[in-house]
Amino acid sequence: MTLVLGVETSCDDTAAGVIRRRPDGACEILADVVWRQYDRHAPYGGVVPEIAARSHVERVDQVIVHALEKSGHIPADLDAVAATAGPGLIGGVMVGLTAAKAIALAHDKPLIPVNHLEGHALSARLTEAAPFPYLLLLISGGHTQLIAVAGVGRYRRLGSTIDDAAGEAFDKTAKLLGLGQPGGPRIESAAVGGRASRFRLPAPLARREGCDFSFSGLKTAVRLAAEEIGTPTGQDVADLAAAFQATAAAHLAARTGRAMDMVEADFGADPRLVVAGGVAANCAIKAALKELADRRGWRLIVPPPKYCTDNGAMIAWAGAERLAAGLVPSLAEALAFAPRA
Ligand code: KG4
Ligand code: ZN
Numbered sequence: 001m002t003l004v005l006g007v008e009t010s011c012d013d014t015a016a017g018v019i020r021r022r023p024d025g026a027c028e029i030l031a032d033v034v035w036r037q038y039d040r041h042a043p044y045g046g047v048v049p050e051i052a053a054r055s056h057v058e059r060v061d062q063v064i065v066h067a068l069e070k071s072g073h074i075p076a077d078l079d080a081v082a083a084t085a086g087p088g089l090i091g092g093v094m095v096g097l098t099a100a101k102a103i104a105l106a107h108d109k110p111l112i113p114v115n116h117l118e119g120h121a122l123s124a125r126l127t128e129a130a131p132f133p134y135l136l137l138l139i140s141g142g143h144t145q146l147i148a149v150a151g152v153g154r155y156r157r158l159g160s161t162i163d164d165a166a167g168e169a170f171d172k173t174a175k176l177l178g179l180g181q182p183g184g185p186r187i188e189s190a191a192v193g194g195r196a197s198r199f200r201l202p203a204p205l206a207r208r209e210g211c212d213f214s215f216s217g218l219k220t221a222v223r224l225a226a227e228e229i230g231t232p233t234g235q236d237v238a239d240l241a242a243a244f245q246a247t248a249a250a251h252l253a254a255r256t257g258r259a260m261d262m263v264e265a266d267f268g269a270d271p272r273l274v275v276a277g278g279v280a281a282n283c284a285i286k287a288a289l290k291e292l293a294d295r296r297g298w299r300l301i302v303p304p305p306k307y308c309t310d311n312g313a314m315i316a317w318a319g320a321e322r323l324a325a326g327l328v329p330s331l332a333e334a335l336a337f338a339p340r341a
Contacts, residue, residue, distance in 0.1 A: 002079045002323055003030075005103070006316025007064060009056045009096030010088025010116050011141065012037040012047045016064045017313030018071035019126070021320040027126050031070035032306070032313040035059050038182060045175050053091025060099045067312060075107045080328070082319025085113030087142070112319035112328055120276040121149055122321055123314040124301045130274055134301070135263055137256050137289070140277030141167035144213050146259040148266075149274070152325040158259045159211030166248065166279045169215035173222050173244050177237050187241045188282055194235075194242025199225050201247040203254070211258040218247055249288035257292055272299045281305035 001020055008015040018031040037055045041047050068074065083100030086093050097113065104111035120138050124130040132154075136147040144161040164172065167184055174183030179190055201221045204214040222244050229236050256273065264271060273293050279285060280302050293300035307314060322328055 002320050003073060003077055004080045004082055004112075004316040004320045004323070005064070005068065005075075005078050005100075006114070006119075006312045006314070006319055007060070007081070007083040007096040007100045008116075008119070008310055008312045008315045009060060009092040009099075010084045010086070011092065011310060012041055012052050012055075013310040014056050014059045014063050014096075015310060015312035015315075016060075016067035017311060017316045018067050018073060019313055019316040019320060021317070021324060025324070026129070027317055027320070029126060029313050030072065031067040032311055033063050033067040033070065034306075034309075034311055035063050042181055045181060046171065047089070049089045049091055052089055053095060056092045056095040060095055063312075064099060064103070075103055075109070078107065078109050080104075080110045080112050080319055080323055082112040082114050082315050082322075084116045084119065084315050086116065088116055110323070110328055112322055114315050114318045114322070116315075117143060117145075118153075118155075119314040119318045121147060121155065122152070122318050123276045123303050123307050124274040125321070126307055126313055126317050127303055128301055130272065130301050133263075133267060134272040134274045135256075135259055135267070137252065137259075137273065137275045137280075138277045139166040139252065139275065139279035139285070141165060141171065141279075143277065144215075146211050146256060148263050152321045153327050158262055159213065159255060161213040161215065163214050163216040164219065166213070166215060166252065167277070169219050169248065170279065170282075173219050173241075176219070176223050177226065177232070177240060179237070179241070184279060184282060187245055188284070190238050190241035191245045191284070192238075194238035194240070196239070196242040196246035198239040199243040201225070201243050203247065204251050205255070211255040211262070213251065213255055215248065215251075218244065218251070245282070245284050249282075249285045252285055253288040253292045256289065257296070260292075260296055260298065270299060271297070272301055275300070275302045276308060278309040280308040
């Protein structure tokens with residue numbers, strides 16, 4: 001049994017989780033505490049790095065203490081402490097990593113610096129048996145990538161966004177439609193009563209080879225359609241949100257289909273597609289990917305929404321996976337680990 005505390009502070013969520021990795025490789029989530037800073041950033045229409053960093057300083061210790069209490073453990077019980085070491089907003093990364101370093105040092109535990117993207121990449125294995133290899137579609141606020149995952153620490157990037165990330169496109173489009181933040185869930189709710197077919201938005205990169213993504217043209221197309229209306233009513237906004245969401249979902253599925261072509265030969269008889277990152281919480285996107293996976297004979301694995309968005313459990317789990325794979329730096333190396341922006 002391996003008990004790991006994970007700390008995540010790379011964006012606007014102050015999060016800590018405690019997990020146990022069983023000898024058979026299964027995960028038990030003992031605690032998962034997330035303090036979301038939405039309200040503090042909402043007046044500015046997006047995440048303000050300075051406010052995020054200050055908010056993490058204010059709450060990170062309480063969130064960690066709460067997670068440990070919920071897990072029924074004290075720091076002395078831990079086998080390791082993991083923390084997001086980048087990429088992310090540097091002020092926030094420094095807060096969480098320094099808090100984790102302090103706990104590791106005080107209790108003489110290994111510190112495992114975790115790359116935030118690796119946290120998302122392995123998050124499906126928190127709640128399901130998702131054996132390697134798999135194709136990962138990582139769709140978050142800062143990243144949109146297709147990655148062939150061969151094992152812990154063995155990642156091959158097949159495609160990524162050439163402009164905005166998927167979540168960023170949801171957030172910017174929500175802002176221009178006056179829906180506020182967080183944009184992804186607001187667009188998804190607004191789209192429920194909308195008719196996607198009312199607007200013909202261009203499919204991004206329709207004639208481009210490979211499996212890169214693009215979202216900025218789609219966001220501009222929504223802006224132009226909204227400007228043509230003048231002052232969009234509630235129904236106009238719903239229709240625009242639905243059209244944006246449907247086009248984004250179709251684009252994600254189309255590019256993922258191309259990545260499947262690239263790896264299918266190496267993936268055996270039971271190929272798997274794993275989706276992770278905050279945007280994976282979106283039902284329309286999940287439905288488009290399910291349709292793709294079913295049509296191609298692939299298994300689709302999507303973590304529950306609370307493990308798709310940023311959380312401490314996925315960082316703890318990535319730490320435990322690294323520990324099990326023998327990929328842990330020494331405490332001295334770990335303490336010297338420089339966070340990256
Ligand atoms: O993974 P995450 O929590 O943080 C990053 O690492 O970026 O992802 C946050 C992103 C935000 O852009 C948010 O708008 C988006 O995920 N998101 C969604 C939904 N829920 C969160 N996008 C679309 N539909 C959703 N239901
Ligand atoms: Zn994230």
